Amino acid sequence: MHSVVLVKQVPDPAGERELDRRDATVARDAADAVVGPLDLHALEAALTLRERAGGTVTALTVGPPRAAGALRHALATGADRAVHVVDPALHGACAPQTSAVLAAALRRVGFDLVLCGAASSDGRLGVMAALLGERLGVPHLSGLRALAVSGTTVTGERQTEDGWWELAAELPAVVSTHALPDPPRRRTVAGIRAAQHRPVTTLTLTDLGIDPATVGLAAATSRVVTADAGPARTPGRTGDPAELVRFLADRALV
Amino acid sequence: MPSSEVAGPAEVLVLAELTASGEPTRATLEALTAARVLGAPVAVVLGAPGAAAGAAAELARFGAGRVLAGESAELDAALVGPRVDVLARLVADRAPVAVVVPASAEGREVAARLAVRTGSGFLTDVVGLAADGTATQLAFGGTTVVRAQVTTGTPVHAWRPSSLTPVPAPVATVVEQVPVELSATAREARVVRRVAGPVAGRPALTEASVVVAVGRGVTTAAELAAVEELADALGAAIGATRAAVDAGVCPPSCLVGQSGARVSPRLYVAVGISGAAQHWSGVRAAQTVVAVNSDPDAPVFALADFGVVGDVATVVPALTAQITAARG
Numbered sequence: 001m002h003s004v005v006l007v008k009q010v011p012d013p014a015g016e017r018e019l020d021r022r023d024a025t026v027a028r029d030a031a032d033a034v035v036g037p038l039d040l041h042a043l044e045a046a047l048t049l050r051e052r053a054g055g056t057v058t059a060l061t062v063g064p065p066r067a068a069g070a071l072r073h074a075l076a077t078g079a080d081r082a083v084h085v086v087d088p089a090l091h092g093a094c095a096p097q098t099s100a101v102l103a104a105a106l107r108r109v110g111f112d113l114v115l116c117g118a119a120s121s122d123g124r125l126g127v128m129a130a131l132l133g134e135r136l137g138v139p140h141l142s143g144l145r146a147l148a149v150s151g152t153t154v155t156g157e158r159q160t161e162d163g164w165w166e167l168a169a170e171l172p173a174v175v176s177t178h179a180l181p182d183p184p185r186r187r188t189v190a191g192i193r194a195a196q197h198r199p200v201t202t203l204t205l206t207d208l209g210i211d212p213a214t215v216g217l218a219a220a221t222s223r224v225v226t227a228d229a230g231p232a233r234t235p236g237r238t239g240d241p242a243e244l245v246r247f248l249a250d251r252a253l254v
Numbered sequence: 255m256p257s258s259e260v261a262g263p264a265e266v267l268v269l270a271e272l273t274a275s276g277e278p279t280r281a282t283l284e285a286l287t288a289a290r291v292l293g294a295p296v297a298v299v300l301g302a303p304g305a306a307a308g309a310a311a312e313l314a315r316f317g318a319g320r321v322l323a324g325e326s327a328e329l330d331a332a333l334v335g336p337r338v339d340v341l342a343r344l345v346a347d348r349a350p351v352a353v354v355v356p357a358s359a360e361g362r363e364v365a366a367r368l369a370v371r372t373g374s375g376f377l378t379d380v381v382g383l384a385a386d387g388t389a390t391q392l393a394f395g396g397t398t399v400v401r402a403q404v405t406t407g408t409p410v411h412a413w414r415p416s417s418l419t420p421v422p423a424p425v426a427t428v429v430e431q432v433p434v435e436l437s438a439t440a441r442e443a444r445v446v447r448r449v450a451g452p453v454a455g456r457p458a459l460t461e462a463s464v465v466v467a468v469g470r471g472v473t474t475a476a477e478l479a480a481v482e483e484l485a486d487a488l489g490a491a492i493g494a495t496r497a498a499v500d501a502g503v504c505p506p507s508c509l510v511g512q513s514g515a516r517v518s519p520r521l522y523v524a525v526g527i528s529g530a531a532q533h534w535s536g537v538r539a540a541q542t543v544v545a546v547n548s549d550p551d552a553p554v555f556a557l558a559d560f561g562v563v564g565d566v567a568t569v570v571p572a573l574t575a576q577i578t579a580a581r582g
Contacts, residue, residue: 037512037513038513094375095366095376096366096369096370096375096376099370126359126362126378127362127363127365127366127378129363130334130362130363130366130367131366131367131370133367133443134338134366134367134370134371135370137439138439138442139333139335139439139442139443140333140334140363140443141333141443142333142334142359142363143359145506155446158333159359159506159507160359160360160448160507163448163449163450163507164448164449164507165333165445165446165447165448165449166445166446166447166448166449167333167443167444167445167446168444168446169442169443169444170442173442173443178513178514179506179509179513179514220375220405221369221374221375221376221404221405221406221407222375222376222377222402222403222404222405222406222409223402223403223405224400224401224402225388225401225402225403226400226401227393227398227399227400227401228398228399229398229399236543236545236555236556236557236558236559236560236561237559237560237561238555238560238561238562238563239560239561239562240562240564241562241564241569241572241573241576242576243560244544244560244562244573244576245573245576245577245580247544247559247560248521248542248544248560248577249580251542253464253520253521253542254488254577254580254581
């Protein structure tokens with residue numbers, strides 16, 4: 001089985017995140033970069049599936065040259081190979097455009113199962129699995145808190161607002177994961193060494209048969225008009241329970 | 255100017271989500287309220303046979319002059335795909351000016367797939383709409399306010415729940431059945447069964463207008479029971495930090511924050527929560543935040559509008575008693 005894990009380099013969610021003042025894209029240079037925390041759960045799931053049933057795990061990312069760090073992380077954790085779609089025209093790509101680029105790359109490298117985090121911690125759209133299912137014409141099972149593959153069927157438990165749903169689909173399919181029961185494994189020194197010998201394929205939009213003029217900020221399906229800091233919280237005050245209840249009553253909250 | 259054309263005012267399709275008892279969700283009523291500025295709201299009810307009849311009166315009370323009913327048991331047998339099939343057909347047939355979808359977990363994905371299917375752009379976490387189609391969005395958990403426009407196709411807006419107070423605008427309505435013709439691919443992501451969460455009777459976390467959340471500072475069963483009493487006095491959903499989930503105090507379905515739910519209630523009550531960024535990223539859109547913590551130096555007090563320094567075991571029952579008394 002060939003699993004492809006989408007990994008995304010994101011600003012460290014523990015730090016402050018902001019939009020670039022020049023063009024209202026996520027200011028990715030302004031923050032320390034890490035691999036999306038939920039992407040690591042998706043990678044863990046793919047590595048576990050490989051241990052049980054054999055196969056290959058490919059890590060795939062779309063992003064600027066520095067996003068290769070996310071691929072090196074995935075290789076050092078155990079992915080067999082990596083694919084990096086990098087092209088200056090990608091700057092400012094909206095989610096539908098990014099999904100078209102990822103879908104083209106996935107068709108190129110082939111896949112039985114595509115795995116990604118249920119939401120990136122920067123853009124936070126949480127819809128990439130759905131977009132890829134639409135683009136690739138395959139089922140998507142999203143928001144999974146547990147995942148299994150038996151033969152050619154993938155099953156999972158989808159966390160919902162008020163419980164969970166048991167889902168199933170035939171491969172090929174796209175899945176997205178929340179935090180899974182097993183914590184993601186860590187990189188080892190041996191893994192980091194071994195990763196240096198594993199292949200990283202670099203693809204441009206032209207390699208994928210995509211006209212660069214159709215991708216990026218100028219061709220995006222939506223545009224940002226203004227972006228401002230949200231309303232600042234006034235410093236809070238403290239008091240006893242009775243004062244708190246009066247505070248809530250003043251705001252018509254009790 | 256009177257017109258001989260039959261075309262009425264522009265339509266806005268609003269996907270109605272229903273509660274387990276068949277009523278429109280609060281997020282649906284918010285979406286109807288917000289959609290009016292764009293045109294005449296038309297509610298789309300997709301569910302089991304009879305679903306639209308039960309919801310039509312409330313949808314009409316909030317401005318839906320027409321209710322389109324796509325009713326088939328097949329709609330709920332698969333994830334997202336069936337709803338996209340029906341909505342895409344309605345977009346093609348009716349040429350609405352926009353589509354507004356409550357941004358539940360499934361609604362966000364319906365919006366995304368519908369946008370790609372119809373060659374359109376979509377916006378998520380929309381908290382406001384203007385007559386020219388400009389949407390206001392909250393980015394980065396509410397720390398950044400973005401105004402954005404869809405520039406391609408029929409705009410699809412995923413409406414963030416708890417972003418406004420629904421305002422009634424009663425109209426007469428008609429319920430019109432629409433065909434449910436599903437493609438083979440729409441049926442492929444099968445929903446085998448649905449299991450309700452462990453806690454019944456409390457609102458869903460992402461729908462709730464009040465959330466009471468627990469963190470590392472809540473450790474005993476008695477403290478949790480006190481928090482649950484407070485939650486029920488406020489009609490609140492219960493949330494939790496990663497630490498409380500990992501400690502087994504609350505199930506994972508309660509998780510709020512980076513790897514869990516993002517909430518946007520009118521009131522967020524943080525009990526025994528330190529205020530770490532990983533949790534707070536899910537809370538930033540809350541309108542009012544109050545905190546109870548025994549550590550006067552906890553970062554949560556800098557984030558909260560009102561704080562009570564004290565032990566959970568004494569402060570929480572006192573709060574519950576005061577709130578019950580205040581309500582007389």
